[in-house]
Amino acid sequence: MMKKLHLIGLMCLLGLGFNELWGQTISITNWSTDPTKPRTICQCDTFDLPVNKTPGPGNHKEAIRYFLSGNFNPTTEFAFEFANPVNAFATADSLDILDISIRTAVGPPPTFASDTFSGPAEHYASVVIPCNAPLGPASLRISNSSGVKSDTIYFIVNRIPDPAVIKSVTNAVDNPYTPTVPDLGFCQGDTVVLEAEQQPGANYQWFRNGSAIAGETDTIHKAIIPGTYSLRIDLGACPRMSKDTILNVFPRATLGNLEFVPSPMAFQMDNPIIPNVSPDDSVMFCESVTATLNAPRTPPAGVTFEYQWITDTIDPNSGQPIYFSIHTVSAGKPRM
Numbered sequence: 321m322m323k324k325l326h327l328i329g330l331m332c333l334l335g336l337g338f339n340e341l342w343g344q345t346i347s348i349t350n351w352s353t354d355p356t357k358p359r360t361i362c363q364c365d366t367f368d369l370p371v372n373k374t375p376g377p378g379n380h381k382e383a384i385r386y387f388l389s390g391n392f393n394p395t396t397e398f399a400f401e402f403a404n405p406v407n408a409f410a411t412a413d414s415l416d417i418l419d420i421s422i423r424t425a426v427g428p429p430p431t432f433a434s435d436t437f438s439g440p441a442e443h444y445a446s447v448v449i450p451c452n453a454p455l456g457p458a459s460l461r462i463s464n465s466s467g468v469k470s471d472t473i474y475f476i477v478n479r480i481p482d483p484a485v486i487k488s489v490t491n492a493v494d495n496p497y498t499p500t501v502p503d504l505g506f507c508q509g510d511t512v513v514l515e516a517e518q519q520p521g522a523n524y525q526w527f528r529n530g531s532a533i534a535g536e537t538d539t540i541h542k543a544i545i546p547g548t549y550s551l552r553i554d555l556g557a558c559p560r561m562s563k564d565t566i567l568n569v570f571p572r573a574t575l576g577n578l579e580f581v582p583s584p585m586a587f588q589m590d591n592p593i594i595p596n597v598s599p600d601d602s603v604m605f606c607e608s609v610t611a612t613l614n615a616p617r618t619p620p621a622g623v624t625f626e627y628q629w630i631t632d633t634i635d636p637n638s639g640q641p642i643y644f645s646i647h648t649v650s651a652g653k654p655r656m
Contacts, residue, residue, distance in 0.1 A: 344392060346462050346470035349442070350385040355406065355459075358474035362558035364451040369421060369432055369444055379558065383421070383444040386462060386470060397465040400447050404458040406474065417462075418446040453477050484553040484562035485517035495568055503566035512543040512567055516551050525552045527561075543567055579614035586611040 352359055367381045403412040421444045422435040435443060445462065458477050462470040490513040495505035506512050516524055516539040526536040528547040543549060546569045551562040586605035605611045615627055 344468060345389045346468060347387045348384060348470050348473055349387055350382060351473040353471045353473055355474050358457060358476050360478060360557060361449060361475045362478050363449060363453050363480040365449045368446040383446050385442060385444050387442050389440050398462060400460055401463050402458065402460050404454045406457045406459045415447050420445055455479055478557040479555055480558045481522055481553050481555050481560055482519055484551050484560045486514050486551055486562050486565050487517040488515045489565060492567060503568050505568050505570045508569050514541045514543060514549060514565065515539060519553060522553045522555055527552065581612040581614065585609040
């Protein structure tokens with residue numbers, strides 16, 4: 321009878337793997353292991369530490385936190401198994417563990433250091449969900465080359481939209497007054513039209529200075545005030561943001577009045593003649609006499625004037641006003 325018990329005990333020991341024999345386990349502690357309560361994720365999502373957050377096509381999720389019950393062999397290899405359909409691990413994709421970290425201080429802010437699969441301790445593992453991951457229910461677990469499997473966590477994978485793009489900006493031009501800033505300028509009082517690249521079934525939301533603009537959920541937004549504009553697109557989940565478009569307003573120039581420089585045989589007068597009206601709006605001089613007009617020369621801050629003189633005399637050939645060439649642009653004192 322004793323031999324039989326020993327034999328049964330030996331068979332039980334042989335039936336256990338080396339890691340199970342020594343009580344080595346991997347327990348995920350921060351994601352749902354209940355198949356009836358899957359969490360929503362997106363194609364291209366990154367599970368990573370907040371301190372490692374980098375821009376990418378997907379969204380940032382909390383790194384997968386797990387607890388090791390003991391030390392593993394240093395040569396043991398670990399990976400994620402990503403199964404879709406749920407629990408179909410026989411055909412699961414193997415995903416690389418990008419980084420392993422251990423928290424060194426609670427903070428705030430918390431601090432982390434790179435680590436290996438040593439234990440017993442709580443670790444954080446980083447992984448990226450494939451951008452072509454099948455949609456719908458999926459499951460994920462950590463496994464190693466010694467046959468140890470973690471508990472399984474469950475997701476619903478949603479489709480990520482194409483990149484959000486503001487494809488056109490109308491009534492704005494490259495701003496020549498801010499050469500170090502990639503912005504566009506428009507004249508005060510004008511309307512700038514921003515248009516999104518359309519995607520079938522997508523939802524749109526326009527932002528100004530990082531805040532959603534109430535009611536602006538169409539593919540076109542009309543901007544009348546300066547700011548940093550962006551666009552968010554989603555398909556019910558998995559939002560993506562466009563690059564920023566910076567709009568600055570050009571101050572509208574106040575032209576003011578032309579200045580007439582009195583000279584012999586050139587006179588300022590009203591046309592028609594209206595008594596006691598100032599300033600006079602016409603200059604009378606003979607064909608052989610030169611009259612000088614000064615244009616305004618003090619533009620608003622950040623604005624440069626360009627001058628073009630015209631007359632109400634119509635060219636009989638073109639039917640257009642006659643334009644005079646400018647001899648002294650910088651001084652704003654062309655001679656006529």
